[in-house]
Amino acid sequence: MKKLLATSVLAAALVSVAAIALEDGPFTAEQARSGAALYGANCAGCHGARLQGAGEAPPLAGISFMAAWGNRSVDELYNLVKASMPYGNGNSLDVDSYRKIVAYVLLANGAKPGNAALAGSEAVKIGSVADGKAEEMSVDVGRAFRFPKSLGFTVDNDIRARIGWQQTRSSTFINDLARGGSSRLSDIGRSSVSMNADTDLSETVIFTLQGSRVITYDNNFNRRATQYVLSTVFQVQFFGEPK
Numbered sequence: 001m002k003k004l005l006a007t008s009v010l011a012a013a014l015v016s017v018a019a020i021a022l023e024d025g026p027f028t029a030e031q032a033r034s035g036a037a038l039y040g041a042n043c044a045g046c047h048g049a050r051l052q053g054a055g056e057a058p059p060l061a062g063i064s065f066m067a068a069w070g071n072r073s074v075d076e077l078y079n080l081v082k083a084s085m086p087y088g089n090g091n092s093l094d095v096d097s098y099r100k101i102v103a104y105v106l107l108a109n110g111a112k113p114g115n116a117a118l119a120g121s122e123a124v125k126i127g128s129v130a131d132g133k134a135e136e137m138s139v140d141v142g143r144a145f146r147f148p149k150s151l152g153f154t155v156d157n158d159i160r161a162r163i164g165w166q167q168t169r170s171s172t173f174i175n176d177l178a179r180g181g182s183s184r185l186s187d188i189g190r191s192s193v194s195m196n197a198d199t200d201l202s203e204t205v206i207f208t209l210q211g212s213r214v215i216t217y218d219n220n221f222n223r224r225a226t227q228y229v230l231s232t233v234f235q236v237q238f239f240g241e242p243k
């Protein structure tokens with residue numbers, strides 16, 4: 001018998017405490033998405049598919065980009081790109097494409113999309129919305145097990161459990177050639193541990209328990225925020241014959 005499966009979440013509870021974040025970037029997710037394709041077609045040939053730079057073309061993401069651009073504004077970046085890029089062919093794309101490409105460059109440097117579309121005249125400091133690209137690392141372990149009968153449990157269902165660990169850290173340094181030193185612009189990160197267990201209460205009801213602990217830190221300002229999240233979800237599944 002074929003079955004149609006629909007899942008609905010009946011109840012969920014969530015406890016959460018806010019953490020430190022960058023301001024939203026002055027562009028929309030939509031702009032950055034189409035900017036990625038336009039970047040691929042017009043810029044990646046010289047600056048690299050991952051904005052890593054090559055030969056004479058400098059990197060457009062990461063530590064060295066942030067060192068050059070962190071204290072400059074979004075409109076400066078937009079004006080430079082529009083006037084002189086693709087190299088030797090400035091002003092060859094339409095204004096909207098330049099906006100989208102700059103939105104994508106900001107996104108690639110860790111900026112978060114916001115509600116306002118990028119116009120190109122924003123005086124926002126790039127360092128206040130972007131932190132260079134973050135390195136990510138994550139581990140996930142998952143397995144199913146049963147309540148041990150020997151302990152007197154009568155439930156005969158698998159408990160599917162997952163434990164995950166994730167760490168993100170991003171630091172930006174500036175090399176001061178004149179003074180021969182290196183100073184830290186930013187050193188921020190986040191580490192989290194999460195646990196997730198679910199079991200079938202009956203053929204149509206799944207119970208899920210999730211918990212996590214997230215630590216966000218900013219070493220420059222010596223700030224640290226810890227957040228605990230605990231949530232429970234009941235899922236009810238509906239079965240029906242396809243028409």
Ligand code: HEC
Nearest residue numbers: 042043045046047056057058060065068081085086087101
């Ligand atoms: C034909 C190769 C080529 C293409 C295509 C190209 N660039 Fe460049 N780009 C360069 C070179 C070379 C430089 C360095 C110019 C200089 O130093 O005067 C540069 C510099 C830049 C800079 C200044 C970086 C800095 O840190 O000073 C930005 C930003 C930039 N390009 C963005 C773009 C964007 C966005 C596109 C696509 C619309 C693009 N480029 C297409 C070769 C290219």
